[in-house]
Amino acid sequence: MSKLTPVLSAHWDEKDSFTIEAYTRNGGYKASAKALAMDPDAIIQLVKDSGLRGRGGAGFPTGMKWGFIPQGDNKEHYLVVNADESEPGTCKDTPLMMANPHVLIEGCIIACHAIRAKHAFIYIRGEVTHVVRRLNQAIEDAYKAGHLGKGIDLVLHVGAGAYICGEETALLDSLEGFRGQPRLRPPFPAIAGLYARPTVVNNVESIASVPAIIANGAEWYQKYGTEKSKGMTLYSLSGHVNNPGQFEAPLGITLREILDLAGGVRTGHKLKFWTPGGSSTPLFTDAHLDIPLDYEGVAAAGSMLGTKALQIFDETTCVVRAVLRWTEFYKHESCGKCTPCREGTWWLVQILRDLENGSGSEEDLAKLLDLCDNIMGRSFCALGDGATSPITSSIKYFRDEYIAHVTGKGCPFDPVASTLFSGAGAR
Amino acid sequence: MFSDQDLQVMDSIIKRYPRSRSAIMPLLHYVQSKAGYVTNEGIELVAQLLSIETAEVSAVATFYTQYKRKPVGEYHVGVCTNTLCAVMGGDAIFAGLKEHLGIENDGVTADGKVSLEHIECNAACDYAPVVMANWEFYDNQTVQSSKDLVDAMRQGNPPAPTRGPKTLPTWRENSAVLAGINDGRANEGVQAGEPTLLGLKLSKEGK
Numbered sequence: 001m002s003k004l005t006p007v008l009s010a011h012w013d014e015k016d017s018f019t020i021e022a023y024t025r026n027g028g029y030k031a032s033a034k035a036l037a038m039d040p041d042a043i044i045q046l047v048k049d050s051g052l053r054g055r056g057g058a059g060f061p062t063g064m065k066w067g068f069i070p071q072g073d074n075k076e077h078y079l080v081v082n083a084d085e086s087e088p089g090t091c092k093d094t095p096l097m098m099a100n101p102h103v104l105i106e107g108c109i110i111a112c113h114a115i116r117a118k119h120a121f122i123y124i125r126g127e128v129t130h131v132v133r134r135l136n137q138a139i140e141d142a143y144k145a146g147h148l149g150k151g152i153d154l155v156l157h158v159g160a161g162a163y164i165c166g167e168e169t170a171l172l173d174s175l176e177g178f179r180g181q182p183r184l185r186p187p188f189p190a191i192a193g194l195y196a197r198p199t200v201v202n203n204v205e206s207i208a209s210v211p212a213i214i215a216n217g218a219e220w221y222q223k224y225g226t227e228k229s230k231g232m233t234l235y236s237l238s239g240h241v242n243n244p245g246q247f248e249a250p251l252g253i254t255l256r257e258i259l260d261l262a263g264g265v266r267t268g269h270k271l272k273f274w275t276p277g278g279s280s281t282p283l284f285t286d287a288h289l290d291i292p293l294d295y296e297g298v299a300a301a302g303s304m305l306g307t308k309a310l311q312i313f314d315e316t317t318c319v320v321r322a323v324l325r326w327t328e329f330y331k332h333e334s335c336g337k338c339t340p341c342r343e344g345t346w347w348l349v350q351i352l353r354d355l356e357n358g359s360g361s362e363e364d365l366a367k368l369l370d371l372c373d374n375i376m377g378r379s380f381c382a383l384g385d386g387a388t389s390p391i392t393s394s395i396k397y398f399r400d401e402y403i404a405h406v407t408g409k410g411c412p413f414d415p416v417a418s419t420l421f422s423g424a425g426a427r
Numbered sequence: 428m429f430s431d432q433d434l435q436v437m438d439s440i441i442k443r444y445p446r447s448r449s450a451i452m453p454l455l456h457y458v459q460s461k462a463g464y465v466t467n468e469g470i471e472l473v474a475q476l477l478s479i480e481t482a483e484v485s486a487v488a489t490f491y492t493q494y495k496r497k498p499v500g501e502y503h504v505g506v507c508t509n510t511l512c513a514v515m516g517g518d519a520i521f522a523g524l525k526e527h528l529g530i531e532n533d534g535v536t537a538d539g540k541v542s543l544e545h546i547e548c549n550a551a552c553d554y555a556p557v558v559m560a561n562w563e564f565y566d567n568q569t570v571q572s573s574k575d576l577v578d579a580m581r582q583g584n585p586p587a588p589t590r591g592p593k594t595l596p597t598w599r600e601n602s603a604v605l606a607g608i609n610d611g612r613a614n615e616g617v618q619a620g621e622p623t624l625l626g627l628k629l630s631k632e633g634k
Binding site: 001002003004005006009010012013014015016017018019076085086087088089090091093094095098099119125126127128129130132133134136137138140155156157158159160161162163174175176177178179180195235236237238239240243244245246247248249261262279309311313317321322323325326329332333335415416418419420421 | 443444445446448449450451452453455456477486487490491492493494505508509510511513514515516518519546547548549550551552553554555556559561562563564567569570588590591592596601604605606607609610612613614616617618619620621622623624625626627628629630632633634
């Protein structure tokens with residue numbers, strides 16, 4: 001029997017999978033019809049019982065988040081879907097919305113009913129034009145079919161290139177028409193979110209998982225996954241592997257199992273390091289191939305499941321170069337609101353550049369770790385924390401490689417060897 | 428610059444939202460669709476439509492990298508140089524394009540056809556190395572394929588995106604799509620590429 005369990009991805013291979021015709025043909029919008037006839041509290045309970053946890057990285061129980069919305073408060077409530085997929089390595093929500101935008105819309109309808117919201121927004125990053133087209137067309141078609149517009153309105157809001165807007169409170173500021181900068185919490189969005197009203201912010205995959213849970217029941221969902229990490233999820237495999245792609249499997253599958261399915265690390269090479277959930281999650285090495293990829297398993301091994309973005313790097317890759325590039329990313333994307341992140345990421349880049357080009361010293365490693373210490377836990381939001389993850393974990397596992405840059409006064413790696421087209425056409 | 432019809436469209440964008448200020452981002456995308464970039468005139472118009480100060484609009488326009496404060500090419504090319512794409516060839520592609528086009532990061536060719544920018548992770552890592560053009564996907568690029576792509580742009584006949592519409596829209600046309608204007612092309616192109624479908628295919632084979 002296959003280790004894979006396509007539910008979200010079950011119909012992606014149908015050429016018209018993104019149309020309302022295909023979605024309806026495959027049983028779509030039956031779950032929302034069923035949910036709209038249910039008591040909202042019963043839906044929240046069902047989602048709680050299913051064990052569904054947030055797929056955007058933090059893994060917070062989705063039903064519990066919905067339950068935090070105060071009821072009978074006579075205020076507008078809002079649902080905001082975080083579709084600002086930008087964490088390096090993360091590439092699951094974008095193909096999901098391109099192949100099946102309607103499952104997200106149906107999930108929005110169900111979630112709105114559960115939290116008594118009349119208005120939902122999908123905040124999508126602006127650099128994926130064709131996904132914007134597909135979603136807007138799908139929303140238009142859902143209105144025409146009467147799924148939207150009868151008590152629930154849905155607007156697609158298109159971002160404009162800012163990683164920080166994936167942080168839920170920065171996203172809300174951006175959606176309100178300001179620069180995307182995070183807010184102090186508390187109050188949490190459940191109390192004062194969009195327009196200072198009770199708001200649920202959920203990841204695309206979390207909301208898209210809801211229709212199947214309503215249709216099949218909490219017990220069905222609980223059959224998949226591990227004790228505290230229920231259900232199936234999309235694992236995105238990229239990098240130095242023979243066959244990269246999306247693998248929908250029960251939580252708890254291992255990288256070794258996924259690599260087996262993907263034809264292994266690229267032929268003739270071996271695994272050096274990988275991220276379990278994007279660049280903000282501490283690196284793993286070939287010693288972690290059998291860690292169960294669920295929230296607890298990855299945390300116990302010193303990292304985070306994050307967005308299940310499995311970026312694979314083989315032995316041709318310079319870890320210092322890789323980490324420098326991620327650090328340059330965090331520096332570029334730091335919103336500038338808090339000092340540890342704004343100034344800290346700037347200094348991290350300076351020191352890493354020196355180390356990479358061979359002009360650094362061994363003391364720089366201690367300085368890097370000291371800086372990370374002063375950023376981690378002292379920044380306004382998780383961006384600063386995330387920036388330290390690749391640095392501290394790479395020094396932990398590959399200290400010798402940093403030192404080799406110092407003693408050899410330069411990078412010992414040939415960057416051409418790590419490209420996909422090493423050999424012909426590389427220059 | 429902005430016609431009565433443009434003002435009607437902008438009014439309809441504002442009406443999407445419970446509070447008008449939320450419309451600032453789609454309005455700026457719309458300004459780019461008409462003016463090619465966020466012009467001072469565009470900022471003044473958005474401020475006027477939303478009854479806020481021009482400084483407040485400028486603050487937003489300068490925060491987000493997709494809003495350009497100077498003209499870009501008819502085809503704006505972004506090369507992903509975040510770690511994974513960079514390592515797998517993005518750095519070589521970006522260096523190759525700079526040399527081939529004779530421009531630097533954020534530069535525009537003299538004929539105004541192509542502009543170049545290095546970009547961050549664009550959520551297509553299983554298709555690395557990735558190049559975006561007017562924010563459409565060109566998957567699995569090489570140095571040569573990306574040079575061929577920009578050459579075709581300069582000749583006015585770029586190939587279709589890998590996962591996108593049948594032909595590559597211009598920068599202005601796609602800016603309108605980002606403002607939420609339906610160009611009727613949602614049904615064009617594939618529903619998914621091969622890597623997206625790999626897990627599904629393997630499960631159907633019982634693996």
